Every structure is written in structure tokens, then in C-alpha cells.
Amino acid sequence: MTSLDSKEWALKSRPVGMPQPSDFEMREVPVPAPEEGEIQVRNSWMSVDPYMRGRMIDRESYVPPFQIGETLQGGAVGRVTASRHPDYEEGDLVSSMAGWREAWTAKPESVAARKLPEAGLPEEAFLGVAGMPGLTAYAGILRIGELKEGDTVFVSGAAGAVGSVVCQIAKIRNCTVIGSAGGPEKCDFVNSLGVDHVIDYKQAGGFDGLVAALREAAPKGIDVYFDNVGGDHLAAAIEVARPFARMAICGMISQYNNTQPAPGPHNIIMVVGKQLKLQGFIVSSHTDMQPQFVSDMASWISSGQLKYEETVREGIENAPEAFIGLFEGANKGKMLVRLS
Ligand SMILES: NC(=O)c1ccc[n+]([C@@H]2O[C@H](COP(=O)([O-])OP(=O)(O)OC[C@H]3O[C@@H](n4cnc5c(N)ncnc54)[C@H](OP(=O)(O)O)[C@@H]3O)[C@@H](O)[C@H]2O)c1
Numbered sequence: 001m002t003s004l005d006s007k008e009w010a011l012k013s014r015p016v017g018m019p020q021p022s023d024f025e026m027r028e029v030p031v032p033a034p035e036e037g038e039i040q041v042r043n044s045w046m047s048v049d050p051y052m053r054g055r056m057i058d059r060e061s062y063v064p065p066f067q068i069g070e071t072l073q074g075g076a077v078g079r080v081t082a083s084r085h086p087d088y089e090e091g092d093l094v095s096s097m098a099g100w101r102e103a104w105t106a107k108p109e110s111v112a113a114r115k116l117p118e119a120g121l122p123e124e125a126f127l128g129v130a131g132m133p134g135l136t137a138y139a140g141i142l143r144i145g146e147l148k149e150g151d152t153v154f155v156s157g158a159a160g161a162v163g164s165v166v167c168q169i170a171k172i173r174n175c176t177v178i179g180s181a182g183g184p185e186k187c188d189f190v191n192s193l194g195v196d197h198v199i200d201y202k203q204a205g206g207f208d209g210l211v212a213a214l215r216e217a218a219p220k221g222i223d224v225y226f227d228n229v230g231g232d233h234l235a236a237a238i239e240v241a242r243p244f245a246r247m248a249i250c251g252m253i254s255q256y257n258n259t260q261p262a263p264g265p266h267n268i269i270m271v272v273g274k275q276l277k278l279q280g281f282i283v284s285s286h287t288d289m290q291p292q293f294v295s296d297m298a299s300w301i302s303s304g305q306l307k308y309e310e311t312v313r314e315g316i317e318n319a320p321e322a323f324i325g326l327f328e329g330a331n332k333g334k335m336l337v338r339l340s
Contacts, residue, residue, distance in 0.1 A: 004102075009071070011068055034082050039084070044340050046336070072099070076339075094113050128310060130294070134297060135286065138289060140162070141248060143289065145248040147170060147175065148173075149174045149175070170224075181199075207235050221245070225247040243276075313325075
């Protein structure tokens with residue numbers, strides 16, 4: 001058993017507004033051979049996700065903040081290169097939260113590592129469609145959005161990892177789907193997912209434009225809104241919601257880099273008169289759905305009913321750029337970094 005060298009990223013400073021490359025610091029560290037109960041893993045892929053921006057702020061939340069100078073964490077998949085753990089063998093495919101680094105040695109439970117099935121999917125799919133973002137889409141639209149056949153569904157962030165899966169699940173359930181995304185190329189991609197209407201929110205230009213586009217796409221209003229974006233999108237969804245519409249509040253990426261608190265939707269009072277249900281959720285509270293999720297995803301992907309897209313940056317050096325790209329709309333589908 002040998003030690004490896006690994007490049008890894010730490011947070012150098014807490015971003016103010018849009019994260020900058022100078023907020024990150026790369027270093028090279030030795031990765032020792034495992035001791036009793038440990039495994040050594042070489043990561044092949046790492047994930048960058050919008051929620052990591054929240055962990056860069058020093059505040060209490062559902063996950064603790066990253067500390068300055070500590071190696072960043074996040075989803076990763078890789079292969080065991082050495083093991084002194086009874087449940088792991090060299091060559092096993094594992095997912096873990098030990099991302100932002102090329103290799104690591106640790107007790108599996110200390111980095112939420114688990115063995116992955118050789119399921120006929122590419123490894124990196126476990127960071128996207130078959131992993132956390134996929135389950136977020138699945139639990140969010142089916143359980144929180146209480147999706148029913150024939151619903152009219154509005155999905156913001158529709159070209160992204162979560163949104164693109166939400167759109168397709170809603171189509172599989174015979175719903176009318178309206179997706180919004182930024183720019184013509186993104187909108188073409190959303191169209192290719194089989195949705196009924198696409199709104200270019202950048203062209204729509206704010207609340208009034210979004211409402212007009214939604215009224216055109218859904219003259220009778222919407223039954224479900226899946227919110228990835230917040231801000232004008234949420235206000236527009238409230239404006240065009242039918243009575244008793246459900247809103248699955250998954251994220252509000254338009255606000256993650258704000259330096260001042262954003263005002264709430266100006267029309268929030270409509271929630272009362274229309275008797276709307278708005279519910280936030282965190283994917284980790286819905287792991288009970290994992291077996292059904294895996295089974296449905298496997299069948300939808302193999303039958304061609306559900307497609308997935310990835311945007312790949314090459315090499316650990318480009319991890320901060322990949323992360324920052326999430327806030328610039330640089331990705332179609334899941335944003336990933338290939339490490340080996
Ligand atoms: N609740 C949970 O458990 C959970 C789990 C995973 C993800 N999430 C949330 O789900 C959302 C989507 O996550 P994801 O991983 O699928 O990311 P993603 O959608 O693949 O990537 C982020 C996308 O957000 C869009 N965006 C960036 N800034 C924006 C802005 N100011 N206004 C509107 N759109 C903007 C960009 O697309 P355009 O080019 O179209 O603007 C960008 O490509 C995020 O809000 C995330 O925090 C929540």
C-alpha cells in the first residue's frame with residue numbers, strides 16, 4: 001500500500017457577492033496509506049453545487065459553514081485504491097462527501113462514503129441524475145409538489161441538474177410543462193426535453209415579462225410551481241397560480257450572492273386568497289424515497305423517457321471556475337469536474 005499525492009481546494013476568504021477565483025486556495029498534500037478501518041480512494045469526479053455557496057457564509061444552517069483554510073467538501077465518486085476496512089476492496093466504486101480533492105484516506109463513515117452499485121450507468125451519474133440532484137427533483141415534484149396527472153407545471157432553472165429532471169418527470173406523468181431558463185441556447189436545451197413551453201427569463205426581463213409569458217403559455221394558470229430561482233420567478237408563479245396550487249420551494253439561486261437581504265414577493269398576500277401551499281424542503285429529509293427513486297430512474301433512463309446532460313470541466317485546477325459557472329449559467333444539466 002502506498003501513499004499518494006493529492007491536489008485539493010480550501011476556502012481562502014468568504015466570498016462577498018459573486019465568488020471569485022481568489023476566494024479559493026489550492027495545495028498539494030500527501031494522502032497516506034490507510035490505517036485499520038480506513039480506505040484510500042482516488043476520486044474520478046467531483047460535484048459543484050449551488051448549496052455550497054451557502055456553506056461559504058459563516059452562519060447557522062442545515063449544514064455547518066465551511067471554515068477558512070479547511071479543505072472544501074462536496075459530492076465525489078472514485079475507486080478504492082487501498083483498503084483496511086472489512087467492507088471495502090480495492091477497485092470498489094464509492095461516493096463520498098470528500099470532494100474538492102483528487103484523493104483521500106479516511107474512515108468511510110467520517111466522509112459519508114458508501115459503495116455504489118455497478119448499475120450500468122456512468123460513474124458520474126451518481127452525482128447528478130442518479131444522485132442528490134436527481135432525488136431532489138424526484139422528491140420535490142412528486143412529494144412536495146404533489147404532482148397529479150394533467151397538472152400544469154412551471155419549473156424555473158429548467159436547464160439545470162434538478163430542473164431538467166423535474167421537467168421530464170412531469171412530462172412522464174402527462175402534465176403540461178413550462179420551463180424557464182436564461183438565453184436561447186439554454187431554452188433550446190429545455191425544448192429538447194419535451195416540455196410544452198419555454199420561457200427565456202432574460203428576454204422576459206423581470207416580473208411583468210414573466211407573468212405575460214406565463215399567461216400566454218398557461219391561460220388557465222398553473223397547478224404546481226417548482227422553484228429553483230426565487231425572486232421574480234416566485235412572484236410571477238404566485239401571480240398566475242390557480243387556487244390551491246402547490247409550490248415546491250427547492251432553492252433560490254437568484255439570491256445566493258446577494259449582499260443585502262432580498263425583499264419577499266410583493267404579492268405574497270395572494271397566498272391567502274388563492275389558498276396556495278408553499279413548502280420548502282431539503283433532499284436529505286427524503287432519503288426514504290431512495291429505493292423507489294433508483295428503480296424509477298433506472299427504468300426511465302433505460303426506456304429513453306428521461307435524458308440527462310452534463311457540463312464537464314477538466315481537472316481539479318478548474319473546480320472553482322466550475323463552481324462560479326453555476327452562477328453565470330455556464331452549465332446545461334449537471335456541472336461536474338472530471339478528476340481522472
Ligand atoms: N432543497 C434541496 O435539497 C436542494 C438540493 C439540490 C439543489 N437545490 C437547489 O436547486 C436549485 C438548482 O440546483 P442545481 O444543482 O440543479 O443547479 P443548476 O440549475 O444545474 O445550476 C444553476 C443554474 O441556475 C441558474 N441561475 C444562476 N443564477 C441565476 C439567477 N440569478 N436567476 C435565475 N437563474 C439563475 C443558471 O441557469 P440559467 O442559465 O438558466 O440562468 C445556472 O445554470 C438551486 O437553487 C439549488 O440550491 C436544492
